[in-house]
Amino acid sequence: MSNKPKIVVLGAGYAGLTTTRRLVKTLSPEQAEIVLVNKHNYHYESTWLHEVAAGTINPNQARVMISDVVNPNRVRLVYDSVVEIKKDEQRVVLENSELSYDYLVVGLGFESNDFGIKGMAENAFAIEDIDSSREISEHIEYQFAKYNNDQNAEDHSLNILVGGAGFTGIELVGELANKVPELCKKYDIDRSKVRIINVEAAPSILPMFDKELVAYAKKSLEDRGVEIKIGAAISECTPEGFVVGDDKELIKAGTIIWTGGVKGSSVLGKSGFELTKGKVNVDGDLRMKGEENVFVIGDCSWVWNKEADRPYPPTAQLAMQEADVVAANLKALISNQPLTDFVFNDKGTVASLGHSDGIGNIFSGYKIQGKSAATMKKVVDNRSLLLLGGPKLVLKKGKFRPF
Amino acid sequence: MSNKPKIVVLGAGYAGLTTTRRLVKTLSPEQAEIVLVNKHNYHYESTWLHEVAAGTINPNQARVMISDVVNPNRVRLVYDSVVEIKKDEQRVVLENSELSYDYLVVGLGFESNDFGIKGMAENAFAIEDIDSSREISEHIEYQFAKYNNDQNAEDHSLNILVGGAGFTGIELVGELANKVPELCKKYDIDRSKVRIINVEAAPSILPMFDKELVAYAKKSLEDRGVEIKIGAAISECTPEGFVVGDDKELIKAGTIIWTGGVKGSSVLGKSGFELTKGKVNVDGDLRMKGEENVFVIGDCSWVWNKEADRPYPPTAQLAMQEADVVAANLKALISNQPLTDFVFNDKGTVASLGHSDGIGNIFSGYKIQGKSAATMKKVVDNRSLLLLGGPKLVLKKGKFRPF
Numbered sequence: 001m002s003n004k005p006k007i008v009v010l011g012a013g014y015a016g017l018t019t020t021r022r023l024v025k026t027l028s029p030e031q032a033e034i035v036l037v038n039k040h041n042y043h044y045e046s047t048w049l050h051e052v053a054a055g056t057i058n059p060n061q062a063r064v065m066i067s068d069v070v071n072p073n074r075v076r077l078v079y080d081s082v083v084e085i086k087k088d089e090q091r092v093v094l095e096n097s098e099l100s101y102d103y104l105v106v107g108l109g110f111e112s113n114d115f116g117i118k119g120m121a122e123n124a125f126a127i128e129d130i131d132s133s134r135e136i137s138e139h140i141e142y143q144f145a146k147y148n149n150d151q152n153a154e155d156h157s158l159n160i161l162v163g164g165a166g167f168t169g170i171e172l173v174g175e176l177a178n179k180v181p182e183l184c185k186k187y188d189i190d191r192s193k194v195r196i197i198n199v200e201a202a203p204s205i206l207p208m209f210d211k212e213l214v215a216y217a218k219k220s221l222e223d224r225g226v227e228i229k230i231g232a233a234i235s236e237c238t239p240e241g242f243v244v245g246d247d248k249e250l251i252k253a254g255t256i257i258w259t260g261g262v263k264g265s266s267v268l269g270k271s272g273f274e275l276t277k278g279k280v281n282v283d284g285d286l287r288m289k290g291e292e293n294v295f296v297i298g299d300c301s302w303v304w305n306k307e308a309d310r311p312y313p314p315t316a317q318l319a320m321q322e323a324d325v326v327a328a329n330l331k332a333l334i335s336n337q338p339l340t341d342f343v344f345n346d347k348g349t350v351a352s353l354g355h356s357d358g359i360g361n362i363f364s365g366y367k368i369q370g371k372s373a374a375t376m377k378k379v380v381d382n383r384s385l386l387l388l389g390g391p392k393l394v395l396k397k398g399k400f401r402p403f
Numbered sequence: 404m405s406n407k408p409k410i411v412v413l414g415a416g417y418a419g420l421t422t423t424r425r426l427v428k429t430l431s432p433e434q435a436e437i438v439l440v441n442k443h444n445y446h447y448e449s450t451w452l453h454e455v456a457a458g459t460i461n462p463n464q465a466r467v468m469i470s471d472v473v474n475p476n477r478v479r480l481v482y483d484s485v486v487e488i489k490k491d492e493q494r495v496v497l498e499n500s501e502l503s504y505d506y507l508v509v510g511l512g513f514e515s516n517d518f519g520i521k522g523m524a525e526n527a528f529a530i531e532d533i534d535s536s537r538e539i540s541e542h543i544e545y546q547f548a549k550y551n552n553d554q555n556a557e558d559h560s561l562n563i564l565v566g567g568a569g570f571t572g573i574e575l576v577g578e579l580a581n582k583v584p585e586l587c588k589k590y591d592i593d594r595s596k597v598r599i600i601n602v603e604a605a606p607s608i609l610p611m612f613d614k615e616l617v618a619y620a621k622k623s624l625e626d627r628g629v630e631i632k633i634g635a636a637i638s639e640c641t642p643e644g645f646v647v648g649d650d651k652e653l654i655k656a657g658t659i660i661w662t663g664g665v666k667g668s669s670v671l672g673k674s675g676f677e678l679t680k681g682k683v684n685v686d687g688d689l690r691m692k693g694e695e696n697v698f699v700i701g702d703c704s705w706v707w708n709k710e711a712d713r714p715y716p717p718t719a720q721l722a723m724q725e726a727d728v729v730a731a732n733l734k735a736l737i738s739n740q741p742l743t744d745f746v747f748n749d750k751g752t753v754a755s756l757g758h759s760d761g762i763g764n765i766f767s768g769y770k771i772q773g774k775s776a777a778t779m780k781k782v783v784d785n786r787s788l789l790l791l792g793g794p795k796l797v798l799k800k801g802k803f804r805p806f
């Protein structure tokens with residue numbers, strides 16, 4: 001029908017959704033056809049999933065209907081799962097159909113990475129998407145609901161074991177420190193019967209923050225009954241719990257969650273792409289090395305930070321900034337203009353510790369902690385909504401609860 | 404210290420709690436010491452448990468702190484479980500102590516009765532108290548939460564199988580007809596994937612109502628997607644579901660609930676009492692046959708209806724009316740006055756079919772159905788609160804949701 005180029009965006013996470021919205025603004029309908037492929041008809045705020053998993057927010061608050069933020073008359077929306085990318089044939093195989101493309105943007109997000117720890121995949125929950133996260137909160141509540149009604153219930157069935165003390169693990173135990181007392185009250189269980197245990201192999205929690213903030217976070221969590229075990233490597237996950245440390249101690253829990261690592265979507269490997277630590281190495285302009293028309297962004301992308309001589313850590317902030325560059329570079333490609341290289345503008349990092357505490361680095365090195373950090377975290381979360389869907393979305397899904 | 408008689412009331416259900424409150428009003432502190440023994444520090448509305456089990460009300464709405472409705476300065480409150488009644492020694496053995504009595508009121512309520520159906524006790528949930536009922540609602544929700552996240556999930560894990568089409572069974576499926584669409588929406592599951600199946604051996608549901616009302620109820624439930632299988636005897640309950648009918652069809656479900664029968668507390672048997680269908684046969688004045696000082700009321704009591712030549716069906720209404728007579732008879736015993744016989748004043752029966760439909764017989768034979776019956780059911784429920792705790796309790800726990 002037309003000769004206009006077809007841009008296919010895979011994934012409606014922070015990276016893919018932002019790219020799509022930028023493309024709609026940047027390109028006229030005559031310049032390109034845009035197709036957005038996503039497994040579900042909704043986007044979710046993946047940085048809020050720890051709250052869904054703890055049960056401190058409703059799963060629906062963390063998701064946004066794609067058709068509410070992308071005009072279906074401008075973008076063809078395909079709700080299907082990606083099976084394989086055949087880049088030599090410029091085709092994408094979906095579960096229920098196939099798509100050809102002229103330009104491809106791969107933003108397929110992350111999967112849990114258990115680094116091959118024995119039994120982890122089988123026995124631990126992972127925080128990957130809405131489905132997996134709300135199952136965790138329901139599983140936890142179910143342990144509480146069963147406890148008083150089961151003569152043989154063991155106390156450790158109430159325990160919640162979280163592997164990994166990175167961003168997700170620590171933010172999760174922070175939420176659990178709020179949630180567990182509520183569950184205890186609801187199900188007539190003494191708070192002292194429930195252990196929240198965080199296990200981390202590294203010598204510190206939250207390696208992206210400095211010692212002072214880390215010490216603050218650790219104390220805040222411990223004061224609220226979270227046990228933090230650092231320098232404790234997990235050698236195995238059994239149906240009962242983690243086997244930890246040199247003396248192979250078994251820490252038992254009714255709920256076991258692994259947050260210790262992520263990798264790029266498994267579609268990358270299935271498509272035969274060359275991978276660096278499970279991700280695709282990209283050039284400065286965010287194209288897959290050696291490819292003219294394939295961009296890879298977000299958690300699937302291995303982007304080198306030349307200044308720090310290491311890759312950028314995967315965050316929502318990074319993904320959305322990459323999306324801006326990819327949209328601009330797609331326009332440049334179509335118009336035969338030179339491409340620009342990605343430069344990250346770090347606006348800071350804030351970690352919540354439950355709903356009324358947190359730590360953060362903002363404005364290039366300014367440290368915050370306590371309630372002001374918790375407030376700032378909500379500002380950050382609402383800003384992500386603003387970028388994705390404008391003020392209407394902030395009003396609909398924003399975080400305005402009292403703190 | 405004193406020679407005043409000691410009245411011990413076992414159980415703070417409708418029967419025991421009402422007896423206690425009547426005694427406080429009827430007797431002066433000098434006339435008798437009153438002790439109320441209950442497993443928990445709360446009373447629960449056992450006629451609301453199907454709503455707790457379906458998850459359509461918060462468990463806390465269905466319970467009342469005993470100290471909120473009984474003055475602890477007038478009544479000694481003992482929160483403990485009854486192990487055995489030694490009536491020849493006028494003693495009650497509790498899990499953590501013992502009590503002697505001059506007069507005893509046994510109001511220990513009901514337990515599920517599976518009539519010996521193979522596997523039922525092991526594999527089906529029963530609606531017996533707050534703990535067991537909220538576990539059911541959590542179990543149901545957990546099946547929904549797991550479904551989309553489990554590659555191997557089978558559709559029948561979403562099914563809810565309810566054995567028994569008496570009051571509890573039918574009121575439960577009525578609530579489930581409201582709850583299931585909400586859960587489907589919350590967990591992104593197509594409503595058509597979920598079956599609510601009610602299985603009853605008798606040729607009709609709700610045997611206490613006439614054909615016209617039964618037909619109305621059946622149609623109302625079926626219109627909302629409840630499958631009702633009458634004349635379908637359950638020969639076995641397996642972990643997967645019910646084995647039903649002559650052809651031994653296995654109906655599979657992720658949630659299996661038995662509501663097909665109740666019997667009096669197992670303490671009665673453990674205490675060596677002579678039982679008729681699991682209950683204690685009482686005289687007209689509600690004393691255990693042959694006993695001077697032991698009253699048995701509520702679901703533990705087998706009370707003959709001479710007019711109808713059959714026992715009264717156990718209801719909250721019956722229990723509370725019995726309590727009035729027991730309190731009066733205790734006062735008469737203490738004062739050496741003649742005892743009076745119990746006469747039941749039937750105020751009618753209303754069954755809910757979810758929150759906006761129902762059927763009922765009120766004012767001796769006047770039939771109601773539809774929204775007016777649903778409204779009347781809430782009036783009945785609020786009246787029970789009024790009798791137990793006065794207007795304050797109605798305001799606190801009453802049912803005023805829109806319908």
